[in-house]
């Protein structure tokens with residue numbers, strides 16, 4: 001499923017409801033020396049809106065040119081104003097080095113704000129005007145100029161953009177209690193309620209404690225069988241296309257593959273979306289698209305009293321949400337009845353062989369929770385664990401289409417480790433190169449590209465005091481593409497991660513690499529998702545060769561919650577000679 005939207009709408013949603021503050025610029029040690037535009041300045045970018053009138057499919061060359069022009073105009077100081085704040089900077093830096101707590105420092109130093117001395121670099125303007133591209137791309141250009149933390153103002157709205165590993169670590173881990181999900185929780189409330197992603201405070205703490213044990217080792221091992229079966233069904237579909245010489249749109253197939261997997265894994269429900277398009281499957285996609293649309297829409301039309309009841313789109317959304325909710329309620333009730341009749345002997349790695357789902361685990365554990373909260377958690381995981389994995393597979397296959405040498409190495413490994421059988425848990429340790437391909441794909445295309453937070457109290461971010469109520473974007477995209485953090489950051493090079501080294505994660509990469517977030521709110525499906533994508537990748541490249549379909553539109557990015565393609569990933573598939581996979585052979 002490709003969800004297409006313009007950058008200006010994408011930006012629009014991400015920047016609602018905050019007050020504007022004008023702050024001074026102070027160049028930080030985290031910034032690139034080569035990109036510095038100077039100390040003690042107020043920066044204002046006034047991006048021309050004329051590019052809004054350009055046609056949507058501007059050539060890549062034009063895009064590059066415009067970005068380069070903008071960067072050099074900013075760097076030349078065209079939009080900057082000199083300002084002196086030397087003494088305050090020296091004072092702040094000295095206090096910071098003494099290791100005083102962030103909240104205290106923020107209070108002590110906040111007096112400078114009234115005098116205009118607070119000096120987070122400031123970018124001002126409509127980044128949508130920079131080009132018709134996914135919103136996180138212009139944020140990268142601005143990062144190269146303004147550094148690891150800067151403020152972006154949109155009229156009355158203001159956001160802090162964080163691309164510095166140390167600051168990201170502070171927000172996500174060191175002082176995570178001082179940050180909430182902010183606007184994300186407000187927007188996702190209609191579909192996720194108080195599920196794990198939007199929830200904060202005590203509700204989140206309680207639910208996280210209950211849900212995490214459900215994804216224990218034995219459960220994830222069992223899931224590998226499920227990943228294999230679903231991937232095999234996709235292979236059968238691709239077989240037909242290969243025989244008929246038809247090209248296939250892989251993004252939508254990956255979306256269906258991961259929907260089928262997550263439905264079974266969460267509540268033992270077979271969406272069968274690889275062969276079925278209507279009813280509940282259509283309802284799930286309507287709800288998913290709506291949550292992405294709300295995440296990127298400038299005007300919350302869904303909140304307008306009469307409109308929300310008469311608009312055909314909203315009526316469809318409401319009906320779909322009702323169908324999905326009723327289906328989940330039905331599954332919860334049914335599972336409750338089964339568990340009541342079961343002779344449950346609940347232990348740490350409890351699993352019902354017939355129904356190893358997370359729902360069954362939670363009910364058998366005696367999880368004392370309302371059906372509504374359980375539904376919110378399941379819905380959250382349905383969304384969190386579906387489009388993310390699908391997007392990882394989509395961009396992995398896109399990257400592979402440009403690197404035949406990586407594909408050869410991948411196929412060599414899969415032929416040796418798996419041959420013609422399905423993967424099992426022990427293979428996950430052996431499929432090292434396959435795992436590195438996924439690690440590297442997640443570096444180049446992080447899903448989601450940006451994490452959202454709001455400060456719940458005054459704090460210090462690096463050298464800068466911030467106030468309670470700041471909306472913050474941690475740009476994983478910037479962290480993963482930053483030339484300070486990576487050699488040849490734009491090159492797809494699975495070899496950058498040694499095969500005999502540990503799997504890369506936020507801890508061993510010191511928050512320069514955040515594919516699953518970090519700190520207490522780190523993704524709880526990281527192992528599940530890694531094994532899922534490794535299994536699918538291994539089985540697909542074992543059986544087929546993939547190439548871009550002749551005449552396929554060029555693959556461009558657009559963004560919802562994850563990075564989508566603008567026009568799908570159209571590929572031609574051919575069977576590898578002699579490379580079979582036998583069903584049920586593991």
Ligand code: HEM
Nearest residue numbers: 196197381384385388389447515516517521523524525529
């Ligand atoms: C490759 C696939 C996946 C990626 C890239 C991914 C990425 C992430 C990231 C970056 C976060 C942190 C969000 C934040 O800090 O704001 C997160 C949170 C979360 N993910 Fe995943 N995820 C994936 C798959 C899954 C799966 C399969 C599940 C469920 C089985 C899942 C469930 C969750 C949940 C419940 C949270 C919220 C955790 C909390 O706030 O306590 N994810 N994910």
